[in-house]
Amino acid sequence: MTMTMLINGHEASSLPVGDRGLHYADGLFETIALRHGQPLLWQRHLQRLSTDCQRLGMPVPNHLLLREELDRIAGNEARAVAKIIVTRGIADSDYRPSPQSPVTRIVQRLPWPMYPPDVRRGVAVCWCKTRLAHQGQLAGIKQLNRVEQVLARAEWLDEYAEGLMRDSDGWVIEGTKTNLFVVCADGTLVTPDLSQSGVAGVMRAQILDSMASLGLNCRVQPVSVGLIDSAQELFLTNSLIGLWPIKQLEARPYVVGQISQKIQAALQAAGCVA
């Protein structure tokens, strides 16, 4: 039995109850695909974690230390998941963060999720009723607070692979655990602006950065339900799934088109997908 979890570098499976991650959701996480023990998109995950820590005023964990800890738990299964949680350490009795107090690092290996078969050839999704709040100070950050996503995920059982979430003004933002891309009628791509809500996914960033080399254009802008209605193709992304085309949004079918397939193949070829 290999080790699967380290807390601050020590083998452990439980956390001191006083941790600010539990008391205040005062922390961040990264979910990373492991292929034969190798983390995919590692530099991007590190980069986002560091930026998010800075935005919350948290010390940034040492990158080499995190990698060393990840390697210790990674194992060598064909596919697995590494989840890294970084919290602002032990809670004072007050919300006030102590700049001196060291962060807590939880580095953990989890089994690869059991996705339904054939998801790479297209999934059915629904609209969620739960709305995402506007909070510009936290938008984009992969923060521990996932309550809106939990409430949204409770809205359906297994009939859909994912649910699309809108913000309080009705703009379409993301799935509960995925980012969204829209292929417009003119062949350009759009992905929702995340300046007021949502999580800026690492796979989303990878795709945005590879657009030019694929001869594609993508704009980051507010996405209306109308744009979804008129879309030629729709697809979802995250670090584990890579890219799932949407073949149905509730009653409405969508074509799994060439642009989704082209990006999916490019991610695969670039070794970004487990």
Added chain:
Amino acid sequence: MTMTMLINGHEASSLPVGDRGLHYADGLFETIALRHGQPLLWQRHLQRLSTDCQRLGMPVPNHLLLREELDRIAGNEARAVAKIIVTRGIADSDYRPSPQSPVTRIVQRLPWPMYPPDVRRGVAVCWCKTRLAHQGQLAGIKQLNRVEQVLARAEWLDEYAEGLMRDSDGWVIEGTKTNLFVVCADGTLVTPDLSQSGVAGVMRAQILDSMASLGLNCRVQPVSVGLIDSAQELFLTNSLIGLWPIKQLEARPYVVGQISQKIQAALQAAGCVA
């Protein structure tokens, strides 16, 4: 050394890392004043916890069991704090809550906070820059996610006892850990409407329910910065502090007036304050 923490009824000081409280902030808490081991406003705390569980679709913990656990950790110091955390149990790898999975109950005694001297005769407060997001589905709930409060509390050191928070539209909602009451020029009271953000405090509820017997009127309504500017008195409340009059809001002094003192005395006389 008496026991100070129970997790699901067992003495413990650490929590399985897989708990949804840590992963998703998927849970609630209550902070309860203990006076010689007796919880104050116990029925109100239980009531709010139960209502909040129902709003999140979580099973409500058994009331007698919770009280029994609280009694086991309460000790008999003149003053202490009981913190009860209820989470949606062990995380699946998915946000989806499992209706079968039992909640986690953490019942813990903490030391009474070290408040500055003379706070009951008035405190100085500031405005926070961090805004509270609108999220009607969660507004009022004492949920584990306190990130906005952490960011707000990081805005000042010890020069103020509390900071006042506004929502994204500029309405005044509450302090980082307190509710706010405004005594208007005509002697009526107002406390902010919490239908879009904020925590509906137990002491706030106690005060609202005792208004009539004190011969006072209180309206729950949106509170503008202008109303704060024109206020005769201002005060803060929560389960631990009882009532703190505000004697200064940044550069602006306020009178610690008769109505604040009358309510403060009534809470004391009714045994609501430790």
